Amino acid sequence: MARIALEGMRFFARHGYYKEEQLCGGEYEVDVYLDVRVDKAAINDDLRQTVNYETIYLVCKLAMKKPAKLIETVAERIALGIKNQFGFINEMTVRVRKLNPPLEGPVSCAYVEVDGKFSKRCARCGKPMLCYGDSSCWCMDVPAFKGTLEHLKSEFGNQCLCKECIGFYVGV
Numbered sequence: 001m002a003r004i005a006l007e008g009m010r011f012f013a014r015h016g017y018y019k020e021e022q023l024c025g026g027e028y029e030v031d032v033y034l035d036v037r038v039d040k041a042a043i044n045d046d047l048r049q050t051v052n053y054e055t056i057y058l059v060c061k062l063a064m065k066k067p068a069k070l071i072e073t074v075a076e077r078i079a080l081g082i083k084n085q086f087g088f089i090n091e092m093t094v095r096v097r098k099l100n101p102p103l104e105g106p107v108s109c110a111y112v113e114v115d116g117k118f119s120k121r122c123a124r125c126g127k128p129m130l131c132y133g134d135s136s137c138w139c140m141d142v143p144a145f146k147g148t149l150e151h152l153k154s155e156f157g158n159q160c161l162c163k164e165c166i167g168f169y170v171g172v
């Protein structure tokens with residue numbers, strides 16, 4: 001497992017609940033930590049991209065650009081953007097810091113952190129796998145799997161299956 005991180009990405013942005021915050025804007029700092037499994041077994045054939053810093057930075061820059069009422073929203077945006085860009089992340093932490101928040105006294109920062117753990121074992125074959133809890137896995141009630149959904153549910157509850165095992169049931 002390798003940890004890939006970008007710390008202290010600085011942005012000026014106009015997030016905030018109050019009009020003044022939106023008008024004046026403020027300084028923000030973003031940290032992103034990714035745990036990536038480098039051994040082949042855990043990486044599906046179709047997920048061959050490599051994590052590059054520039055892409056992480058661009059995802060953060062984009063998420064910061066669009067004003068949001070809450071920094072939670074911004075952190076979630078970044079997490080989602082990173083999941084969309086890289087298909088082989090085991091664990092992820094995204095931290096968004098608002099520097100010098102407007103409070104009564106001096107406060108260096110207020111931050112929100114979102115975490116995700118995506119490594120699992122396939123309920124059928126036991127192979128290590130990743131599931132982002134999105135439409136790539138049947139655990140999200142994907143319509144494409146509707147025909148076999150009942151059958152899968154009775155056999156595996158709501159546990160995830162790897163691509164090969166889904167293929168076995170869906171017939172692809």
Ligand SMILES: [Zn+2]
Nearest residue numbers: 122125162165
């Ligand atoms: Zn499997």
Ligand SMILES: [Zn+2]
Nearest residue numbers: 131137139160
């Ligand atoms: Zn799943």
